[in-house]
Amino acid sequence: MDSDEFYRIKRLPPYVFEQVNRQKAALRAKGADIIDLGMGNPDLPTPEHINAKLIETVGKPRTNRYSASRGIPGLRRAQAAYYERRFGVKLDPETQVVATLGSKEGFANMAQAITAPGDVILAPNPTYPIHAFGFLIAGGTIRQVPAEPGSAFFEALHRAVNHSVPKPLAVVLNYPSNPTAYVADLDFYREVVSFARRHDLIVLSDLAYAEIYFTDTPPPSILQIPEAFEVAVEFTSLSKTYSMPGWRIGFAVGNERLIAALARVKSYLDYGAFTPIQVAAAAALNGPQDCVDEARRIYRRRRDVLVEAFGRAGWEIPPPPATMFAWAPLPEPFRSAGMGSLEFAKLLQEEAHVAVSPGVGFGEDGEGFVRIALVENEQRIRQAARNIRRFLEKHGRAAHKGAKSDQKEVNQAS
Numbered sequence: 001m002d003s004d005e006f007y008r009i010k011r012l013p014p015y016v017f018e019q020v021n022r023q024k025a026a027l028r029a030k031g032a033d034i035i036d037l038g039m040g041n042p043d044l045p046t047p048e049h050i051n052a053k054l055i056e057t058v059g060k061p062r063t064n065r066y067s068a069s070r071g072i073p074g075l076r077r078a079q080a081a082y083y084e085r086r087f088g089v090k091l092d093p094e095t096q097v098v099a100t101l102g103s104k105e106g107f108a109n110m111a112q113a114i115t116a117p118g119d120v121i122l123a124p125n126p127t128y129p130i131h132a133f134g135f136l137i138a139g140g141t142i143r144q145v146p147a148e149p150g151s152a153f154f155e156a157l158h159r160a161v162n163h164s165v166p167k168p169l170a171v172v173l174n175y176p177s178n179p180t181a182y183v184a185d186l187d188f189y190r191e192v193v194s195f196a197r198r199h200d201l202i203v204l205s206d207l208a209y210a211e212i213y214f215t216d217t218p219p220p221s222i223l224q225i226p227e228a229f230e231v232a233v234e235f236t237s238l239s240k241t242y243s244m245p246g247w248r249i250g251f252a253v254g255n256e257r258l259i260a261a262l263a264r265v266k267s268y269l270d271y272g273a274f275t276p277i278q279v280a281a282a283a284a285l286n287g288p289q290d291c292v293d294e295a296r297r298i299y300r301r302r303r304d305v306l307v308e309a310f311g312r313a314g315w316e317i318p319p320p321p322a323t324m325f326a327w328a329p330l331p332e333p334f335r336s337a338g339m340g341s342l343e344f345a346k347l348l349q350e351e352a353h354v355a356v357s358p359g360v361g362f363g364e365d366g367e368g369f370v371r372i373a374l375v376e377n378e379q380r381i382r383q384a385a386r387n388i389r390r391f392l393e394k395h396g397r398a399a400h401k402g403a404k405s406d407q408k409e410v411n412q413a414s
Helices: 016-029 048-058 073-087 102-114 130-137 151-163 186-199 226-230 256-269 275-286 290-313 341-352 378-413
Strands: 097-100 120-125 141-146 170-174 202-206 232-237 250-254 325-329 369-373
Touching: 016 341, 048 275, 073 097, 073 250, 073 275, 097 102, 097 256, 102 130, 102 202, 102 232, 102 250, 102 256, 120 130, 120 151, 130 141, 130 170, 141 151, 151 186, 170 186, 186 202, 186 226, 226 232, 232 256, 250 256, 290 325, 290 378, 341 369, 341 378
Parallel strands: 120 141, 120 170, 170 202, 202 232
Antiparallel strands: 097 250, 232 250, 325 369
């Protein structure tokens, strides 16, 4: 039996990024030096005091046993303390906090917990794939809303509530946004919460990039709106904040009924992360935070180098206000030629040896863009810019020759 015949597999489109990854592996196998600005995989080292706590805990008796699916008490208390310190939000670690195997797993299992076949979920487009596909796998139906937090977003909410059958169950938010780097303020969250309470909507907020920002004002939490506890759950992650992506530690916090549903589903599926990892994660949240400030400074410098160096190479990159990504329109002449983002990403990787993520992989509204990750050091980013300059010069000349040829044909015809 072909795997594509299975019901849930049939509901998933081809994974766009896999095409780029296969090409990247093939090029590297031939000896190509690919500068990988594609996957958002942090390259910074995990802070040493977190590693030390992991090593210390591994050596203790009984820490190799099954752990706690919803997170050990100390880790849940540490997350509650973080929310009070960072957002001024009080959480009950017993009823309003669940530790997850990264925010991606948290989203997927929340989808399993709350979604019945045919339920309508409102998800941004473009967005991180799990925001939509987690619900598709669970049997839900996705209705798209704009990713940008503005009037068009609320117009789409009103249309969805008035015209969707059945009425939407939940709306997904993601600010700072992956891939677009949009940010939202408390006024936006206040309006979303008010709308959700009026229309009995669940709100699922992805705040994975809460600590990677380049503005004077840190990104807020939706739970800073007191009424949000009636309707909302928020997901966070240690992956980017503490450079711990492979550790797979995240959290869901907020509405007690939704947190209980997630915890119950998880209790059937996993025993939680390895206990020493959870202990070390608590040390990350409770310990010195200068490592977070330093990571933010590094990403800011990389962003500035990217914008400046790529701009001089001929590719204007809008500077992102947050996240570890730039969301960039395809450069000329590819944009005017109508080239797709997947085709462009493969051509860029083949000829310039620079890997980026095609925007269409984040939804059809991502077509015409690519996502560029700040996961190489400044020297490598400048090297990428030099490669891209030669790439653009080559294709610019080809476009110029094509335009002259077209004009010659026009002149001959007349």
